[in-house]
Amino acid sequence: MSxxxxxxxxxxxxxxxxxxxxxxxxxxxEVSKSEKLISKGEICANLFFILKGAVRSYYFKDDKDIxxxxxxxxxxxxSMSSFISQSPSYENIExxxxxxxxxxxxxxxxxLFDTHRDLERVYRLILEAYYIRVExxxxxxxxKNARERYEELLQQxxxxxxxxxxxxxxSFLDMSIETLSRIRANL
Amino acid sequence: MSxxxxxxxxxxxxxxxxxxxxxxxxxxxEVSKSEKLISKGEICANLFFILKGAVRSYYFKDDKDIxxxxxxxxxxxxSMSSFISQSPSYENIExxxxxxxxxxxxxxxxxLFDTHRDLERVYRLILEAYYIRVExxxxxxxxKNARERYEELLQQxxxxxxxxxxxxxxSFLDMSIETLSRIRANL
DNA sequence: GATTTTTTTTGATTTTTGTCAAATGCTTGT
DNA sequence: ACAAGCATTTGACAAAAATCAAAAAAAATC
Numbered sequence: 001m002s003x004x005x006x007x008x009x010x011x012x013x014x015x016x017x018x019x020x021x022x023x024x025x026x027x028x029x030e031v032s033k034s035e036k037l038i039s040k041g042e043i044c045a046n047l048f049f050i051l052k053g054a055v056r057s058y059y060f061k062d063d064k065d066i067x068x069x070x071x072x073x074x075x076x077x078x079s080m081s082s083f084i085s086q087s088p089s090y091e092n093i094e095x096x097x098x099x100x101x102x103x104x105x106x107x108x109x110x111x112l113f114d115t116h117r118d119l120e121r122v123y124r125l126i127l128e129a130y131y132i133r134v135e136x137x138x139x140x141x142x143x144k145n146a147r148e149r150y151e152e153l154l155q156q157x158x159x160x161x162x163x164x165x166x167x168x169x170x171s172f173l174d175m176s177i178e179t180l181s182r183i184r185a186n187l
Numbered sequence: 188m189s190x191x192x193x194x195x196x197x198x199x200x201x202x203x204x205x206x207x208x209x210x211x212x213x214x215x216x217e218v219s220k221s222e223k224l225i226s227k228g229e230i231c232a233n234l235f236f237i238l239k240g241a242v243r244s245y246y247f248k249d250d251k252d253i254x255x256x257x258x259x260x261x262x263x264x265x266s267m268s269s270f271i272s273q274s275p276s277y278e279n280i281e282x283x284x285x286x287x288x289x290x291x292x293x294x295x296x297x298x299l300f301d302t303h304r305d306l307e308r309v310y311r312l313i314l315e316a317y318y319i320r321v322e323x324x325x326x327x328x329x330x331k332n333a334r335e336r337y338e339e340l341l342q343q344x345x346x347x348x349x350x351x352x353x354x355x356x357x358s359f360l361d362m363s364i365e366t367l368s369r370i371r372a373n374l
Numbered sequence: 375g376a377t378t379t380t381t382t383t384t385g386a387t388t389t390t391t392g393t394c395a396a397a398t399g400c401t402t403g404t
Numbered sequence: 405a406c407a408a409g410c411a412t413t414t415g416a417c418a419a420a421a422a423t424c425a426a427a428a429a430a431a432a433t434c
Contacts (some may be wrong), residue, residue, distance in 0.1 A: 288424055332420080332421095333420080333421070362421070362422090363421070363423075365421090365422075365423080366420090366421055366422075369421095
């Protein structure tokens with residue numbers, strides 16, 4: 001749990017009361033490898049924080065699944081568009097390995113915002129950080145070719161290489177399984 | 188100015204006092220076609236709202252410029268990573284045509300958040316909406332081929348086709364000028 | 375308004391990456 | 405430990421898009 005507190009503190013020094021209120025509203029959920037946190041079509045009620053493990057978010061294109069993101073220990077994860085608008089999710093999120101997750105419901109979070117200003121602010125700051133991250137990802141996808149995208153992933157999230165399959169990584173990097181396999185073959 | 192009020196009201200019903208305080212801190216800036224709002228290397232002090240006109244945000248890759256986004260009347264625009272962290276901008280933003288912009292400084296905005304809660308909330312809601320938009324853009328870039336990306340742009344922002352050059356559009360759609368030209372040639 | 379400069383289009387060719395198919399390697403359950 | 409089922413690699417070929425080069429069109433400058 002202290003991992004969560006630590007992460008929040010990096011963004012803003014919360015009042016003790018606010019932090020307690022926040023932590024009290026949350027629950028722990030353990031999911032095993034391959035289990036889904038969120039499925040397409042359902043309304044995503046929760047914001048998750050990964051205490052342990054790693055997850056993958058993906059869409060379906062035709063019948064193949066396309067990885068949109070990998071998230072690791074110490075990161076927040078949810079189907080953002082579904083969570084924000086409380087409408088059915090387009091994406092699926094599954095555990096890449098056994099995970100321990102902290103989570104809070106949309107309703108509880110919104111309730112906390114009304115009584116604890118600083119929680120709304122820390123949420124806003126986290127959102128800003130995540131916004132920058134997606135924007136960077138978008139730019140990065142324009143600027144690099146297949147090999148460079150793979151090398152960037154190696155730099156940024158090397159753990160992924162162990163935890164995800166070639167197919168999952170290939171679709172994330174926007175290339176075919178075979179291309180990724182060939183890139184790995186010659187360095 | 189009412190365009191701005193209208194946009195804010197779509198997100199949240201602001202208190203009259205808050206709205207007034209917000210509007211009072213802002214200023215109007217007129218820029219002519221091709222003029223830069225933000226240049227690489229400078230700290231972006233302002234959040235802009237486009238009252239009239241359209242702008243383009245771009246990066247440099249080697250010596251060529253790559254369009255990252257087009258923004259139209261009624262949209263907020265800034266170099267988000269620079270504005271949020273008050274660090275030097277990686278991107279440039281220029282006017283695609285003569286523009287009338289409303290803008291507020293980072294400092295003033297942060298100041299307003301302390302005295303007007305609902306302004307911080309409306310900012311957060313806007314940020315959420317923009318987050319979803321970037322995420323969609325990222326997914327869309329994975330799911331479509333060159334022709335489909337062009338068709339999508341035609342659907343989403345047809346005005347762009349008139350206002351931007353082939354080169355600017357091509358880099359935005361992540362294809363060469365020649366490819367875009369050929370796509371337009373046969374429907 | 376003619377000329378220069380820039381932008382856009384068109385054609386030929388090359389490069390990159392995708393697709394299909396087969397072979398190999400790795401897991402998992404019994 | 406073995407078989408059955410997946411996942412990954414490798415090879416041959418095809419498709420998509422990039423690059424290079426030149427012509428045509430449009431815009432800017434004098």
